Amino acid sequence: MAGRSQKKTTSHPLEDFKVGVDNIIFSVDTTQNRLLVLLVMRQEEPFRDRWSLPGTLVRQGESLEEAAYRILSEKIRVNNLYLEQLYTFGGPHRDPRESPESYHVRYLSVSYFALVRFEEAELIADGVTGIAWYPLEQVPQLAFDHNQILKYGYQRLRNKLEYSPVAFEVLPELFTLGDLYQLYTTVLGEGFSDYSNFRARLLKLGFLCDTGKKTSRGAGRPASLYRFDAEAFAPFKDKPLVFV
Incomplete structure (x- = not known):
């Protein structure tokens, strides 16, 4: 124009x-x-x-x-x-x-x-x-x-680690809560959560299944073995987990 x-x-x-x-x-x-x-x-x-x-x-x-x-x-x-x-x-x-x-x-x-x-x-x-x-x-x-x-x-x-079950990809099928806590502290550092709060929060969320079996390591008390329940975890998918 x-x-x-x-x-x-x-x-x-x-x-x-x-x-x-x-x-x-x-x-x-x-x-x-x-x-x-x-x-x-x-x-x-x-x-x-x-x-x-x-x-x-x-x-x-x-x-x-x-x-x-x-x-x-x-x-x-x-x-x-x-x-x-x-x-x-x-x-x-x-x-x-x-x-x-x-x-x-x-x-x-x-x-x-x-x-x-x-x-x-x-x-x-x-x-x-x-x-x-x-x-x-x-x-x-x-x-x-x-x-x-x-x-x-x-x-x-x-x-x-905060919002997915990726941690359970590197754990055996049966594991203790101590095993899981150790994995988180290795990746996130020692200060992310104390063990008592970590344990209480996880068990309250309800996606860990107590198998009724125990394992003995060293001189400590036998520890309970758990299994990850993917179906029970489904409602938490893509939501930040408070324990971390």
Whole structure:
């Protein structure tokens, strides 16, 4: 229309993306009260000989979840695990391979976090010179932005303990309240709740079933064994649990 100025638009080229999957694999060593994360040593550039989270680029015809399970199966053998998608990290320059020589390819990382039972997890070292469980507080400087990804995953794990039954994924089918309390203190820290309040609140909620069986450990009194009742927990799903 005559007399109306036209706003000039600037056209930006579209990014060309490569998509990777990085897994944060947590486990709780209840015998030594340690929260562990699985790390692998990179065998190629960039960051050769640097510890990193287990990861892979997504193959043609492969879904993100399939890639996450593939990298899990290549690094660890375990019968039971919890896995969920965490977050997508895609800021520019997060990967040294993003250079003019690479025609401005951007590398995205879709992260997943997993929780496995330490006692039954078997590490696979085939073709890998470095693979190890690291206590969370001893994790070194990792490749790429993996320290940031790990920090995000740890916060998600803490949050999951508040409103989901994820803790029971790493306990045996039958467990004592002391076992459960120890797991929570290992992940959340000693100050989250005292044992008496923790025990009273849990039993009041009613999703733990007393099996009538007891176990003896050391010189103390036999402790009652409980089983998690998923049906009884259903009303509490996605609601913060007060005991944490």
